Amino acid sequence: MKLLSLSSALLVLLAPTVSSAAPARSENSTYYNPVLPGWHSDPSCTQVDGTFFCVTSTFISFPGLPIYASKDLINWKLASHVWNRETQLPGVSWNTTGQQQGMYAATLRHRDGSFFVVCEYLVTDENIGVVFRSADPFRDEGWSDPVVFHADSIDPDLFWDDEGDGKTYVATQGIVLQEINLQTGELSQPPVSLWNGTGGVWPEGPHLYKKDGWYYLMIAEGGTELDHSITIARSRNLKGPYEAYEHNPILTNRGTDEYFQTVGHGDLFQDAAGNWWGMSLATRSGPDWEIYPMGREAVLFPVTWDEGSWPVLQPVRGEMSGWPMPPSNRDVPGDGPFNSDPDAYDFVAGTSIPRNLVHWRVPRAGAFTVTSSRGLQIVPSRNNLTGTPYSEATPELSGQQGLSFIGRRQTDTLFTFSVDLTFDPQEADQEAGVTVFLTQVNHIDLGVVLLPGRSNASCAARRKREIAETQELALRFRTEGTGTPPEPKIIAVPKDWLDGPIRLSIEAANATHYNLAAMPAANPDARILVGTASAGLVSGGNGSFVGSLVGAYATCNGAGAGVECPEGGNAYFTRWRYSGAGQYISETEVV
Incomplete structure (x- = not known):
């Protein structure tokens, strides 16, 4: 067994960093996955004014839907929980029978000074769509009661078509698209089918991005075990038709002997220097798929996304090398602990x-x-x-x-x-x-x-x-x-x-x-x-x-x-x- 000193690892990690406001340099940084260790599945992330924010799935654990904040992509502080009081969904928790029902994969987005978290709560074969809003993600009390909508499928994405018709949309498992009224929860009917993936089971976890005149649709396929993957398609029009990338999947560890398996269900975002990054779930199980008590954890990977081109996602490993990172910085607001810190209560x-x-x-x-x-x-x-x-x-x-x-x-x-x-x-x-x-x-x-x-x-x-x-x-x-x-x-x-x-x-x-x-x-x-x-x-x-x-x-x-x-x-x-x-x-x- 090879032991790596934590102090020397941090020196390697921090040496090549640059100011978050400076242009990216050619030197790479080195870091270790998972950056959000422990049960942190289905991450969705964004960056606002140099601070990164991510939300992860929590199912029936409560409080749920944690928001983590980081200045440097390595030190992640628990900022708040979106679902933090019974009055937000009265009676729903106690009517939940299944051990893996509850708050499925959420999407976190920021717009016009507000953070939005869209999610679906699965309870006894019913989906309760919820949209929470907050101007202050560092306070539980800042998260609103949800606007409720009723969709047939899970894993909602939230997308504003600013360069198209100006409307707000939700994409869900399937992959289907509906316009949503964020004040009432009303959805347009019927849902518009966008793309069914490349043939893998359970096309889900959609995220839409608009870049260089293209609408990119990134999804998860293959189920959330050893065949998990990320695939992508694009179109000049939001409602399609979508063209699949010929080199799909763009991220997976299936069919390998890698220690990190189940890689999939990711989200892409930029840092303040304009570099692209991605977060996805992964499981430290190896291909034997026997011992993995921490379940699905959140891993970070660099992304190269040149103008007009398809994004290139670096394969997930334990030791990673990628874009220069922002300097190490734990000056993050709020009174929550950092995820990797010890408890002393x-x-x-x-x-x-x-x-x-x-x-x-x-x-x-x-x-x-x-x-x-x-x-x-x-x-x-x-x-x-x-x-x-x-x-x-x-x-x-x-x-x-x-x-x-x-x-x-x-x-x-x-x-x-x-x-x-x-x-x-x-x-x-x-x-x-x-x-x-x-x-x-x-x-x-x-x-x-x-x-x-x-x-x-x-x-x-x-x-x-x-x-x-x-x-x-x-x-x-x-x-x-x-x-x-x-x-x-x-x-x-x-x-x-x-x-x-x-x-x-x-x-x-x-x-x-x-x-x-x-x-x-x-x-x-x-x-x-x-x-x-x-x-x-x-x-x-x-x-x-x-x-x-x-x-x-x-x-x-x-x-x-x-x-x-x-x-x-x-x-x-x-x-x-x-x-x-x-x-x-x-x-x-x-x-």
Whole structure:
């Protein structure tokens, strides 16, 4: 395995840069993909006054549709979430059944001082088109309630035909075009068919560009797995006919042994110096397509687009060389974290929940609170992380009414994550812990759980003695996922751990496995490795569109009634730490 020093890598990256206002020089810059590591699929980007902005897909995670901002194309700061409050789409999240429904591929565009995000929310075979608008992308509150439209297909693009009829259009999967009224959401009928691609399945993800008198139509084909690709066509008229480029696809890694696979679904944009760039999704899986817990990530590639010619997209690799980049610059507005930075959250009084932490669907009101003295309180949900199939009699057990789970994207191949848990369960099966979470049927958990046994005393001291004597409080390791999950494992909590917080940790010490461990927070040397699980459990399966989150949860595992668990199961988390230790950029190279 070849180890690349991060400091030397950054020196290589930054040495050939020029001012963003200066003309491009011939020297190339070197950088490493993915530039937005972790689950960041279907990127759409634009540049405004020297700042780059991108949005990515989020499906049913909430808040959704993150906007990232960067001055240098490498350091990406979380600026806001477009979908950030229940009132924007009342009731829709809790009516979403599928693990990969929700906010599909969005398009981000800027016009006349406003940012627009157009997206479609897929729920139970229905598409809800939404257009959000903001004059300030660095504030969640700046994003409007959506203008709703009703389209038959996903992946909408937004295009203003300034050099043609002056109208505004939406292009969607298929590939079809409709005029849209951005005030009412009304679409022209019938849709106009533009182009069906080159024969690959699922022609989708369209983006329209007007350049040198041509309308260019760039799409994704081949599905979002190993046959994924980007193809392009052009026409002198917006509504066609479109001529396919004879050398399609213009970007793909299909049929290769490259580490980066599934390359496709991209967008093109310019920097302030006039150079063209592209962002697309890719998966660090290699052609074996077995281990890829971070799912579809966002990669950057240089684009050569001469006047009157077709764009030439540089193939996606882990190490890239391209146009001179803007100087390294982290002076980006807003209070969100940079995507590649570590987490160090103590949840002290007066602080809010960090911007990069998300839930699986809109959470129940009051389920997550930063307390005055005990850290982050999670009120348990009756459903556990898996839940049960939806039933009208017990919808709260399916997870549709909100999981008591909060997490952040796994953004590094190698990392450590830990939290300190204070937990004083009163009833059997009350549980709190940490998880690597892909979907409700793909996750790896380590929980502290009160197992059935003798009844507990009301006196805390006496209860602790009884637990110690009967070993009712236990560490439980269990998994759900693709392949062959390891057997569940239960270890009694040592008696001398009961007087303080328990630290739970997840470590990816290599590219293929996670280690889940526990220790008393006051004595980390007493660490117990409770379980090891393959990252294949959280690769693909029914989560092929998403990527792993690591975080914390609380549940009473079905006890109680309605949405309420029995009292006494609240969990308190402090000292939340996430730190990356290495990024694989090929099967043998780690930065």
